[in-house]
Amino acid sequence: MIGYSSLASLPRLREYTSHRVSSYDPTGGNRDAWRIRGGERRVLAEIEGPGCVKHIWMTLGIPKEDYLRRIVLRFFWDDCPEPSVECPIGDFFGMGHGIRKDFVSLPLQMSPQDGKGFNSWWPMPFKSRALIEVENQGGEAYWHYFYIDYERYKSVEVVEDLAYFHVQWRREAETDGWAYRDRLSRESMREDPRNFNRDGRENYVILEAEGNGIYCGAHLDIDCFHRNPNDWYGEGDDMVFIDGDKWPPSIHGTGTEDWFNCAYCPREEYNAPYHGVILYSGTKDWPWRGKQTVYRYYIEDPIRFYKSIRVTIEHGHANRLSNDYSSTAYYYLTEPKRGGPPLPPVNERLPRPNEEIYQPKT
Secondary structure: OOOOOOHHHOOOOOOOEEEEEEOOOOOOOOOOOEEEOOOOEEEEEEEEOOEEEEEEEEEEEOOOOOHHHHEEEEEEEOOOOOOOEEEEHHHHOOOOOOOOOOEEOOOEEEEOOOOOEEEEOOOEEEOOEEEEEEEEOOOOOEEEEEEEEEEEOOOHHHOOOOOEEEEEEEEEOOOOOHHHHOOOOHHHHHHOHHHOOOOOOOOEEEEEEEOOEEEEEEEEEEEEOOOOOOOOHHHOOEEEEEOOOOOOOOEEOOOHHHHOOOOOOOOOOEEOOOEEEEEOOOOOOOOOOEEEEEEEEOOOOOEEEOOEEEEEEOOOHHHOOOOEEEEEEEEEEOOOOOOOOOOOOHHHOOOOOHHHHHOOOO
8 A cells, every 4th residue: 555645655665666757967967957849749647557746846937927728737547548638727726817816725835936836745656657748828938847756665465545636727707797787786686586505506606527536625615806896706605416427416505715724814924734725815895806825635535535536616695696706626636537627728817817807897
């Protein structure tokens, strides 16, 4: 077995060898980065199994911040021809909106200076092969530094019963909020029969997957650019439909701020191992203005499914609000397959400019 990553398990002498693939300068010099040209797709690591990726560190010399959404990471496991991970690089490491910022969670961190050191600690076991590649979908070159630390095992039995790591990135650049669309007042909203969401069909989708696996959580990136009456996004309930659930779902929450384990409309940033608010952009005049990033990782309480899972959350109570939602979900499946729908083109991934919050669509 791979073993637990805890202080208590460190003295246990497991059977493995330790390895790293990195961008070090093989000449012995100090040119320790790879230059990735605009439009280039390049393999960072191709590793023979059985093994397990234990840690990934990266930092980027990029021409502008939106390259965090232009650069795409892909991971392929064993002989699967499609990527189990296909994700914008900044979002993969736990922060959306094309932003680098210091934060700490258990599986993911962005470290000083100003969040430029990316770290992932998700374990990624594989049986025969791991292939990790990057694609620069921007027009300019950038510098890519990286470590990929992994264990190799003598026998495939070590990973025989372990599932494959997957990621699913999604975005809905303007959710269809009925209260905003119909220009309803606060009083009208309260009386509207659409306030009673009894099926979850219009919820924002964080993850939709088929197979036998474990859901380990997500970060949710919300850009509030429409100023509505009662535009606090936190009244949106999370709803997780497992193995073909009909209404009600197996897991039903009580509000978005409850999903990320905070309470009472938090207006401050907070980092914890499994939950938090790592970006808050509100003001006293407009508390929910602009870009927010929140997360909930199910590390102690992973969500099991055997046939399928559909993870959703309301965009405002009963889907009232029209905001920009994106998310990155982390999960495991017993077989490698494509991790979610193919990524949209670059122009549909780029973050909304901050000035747009003052000029909402009409």
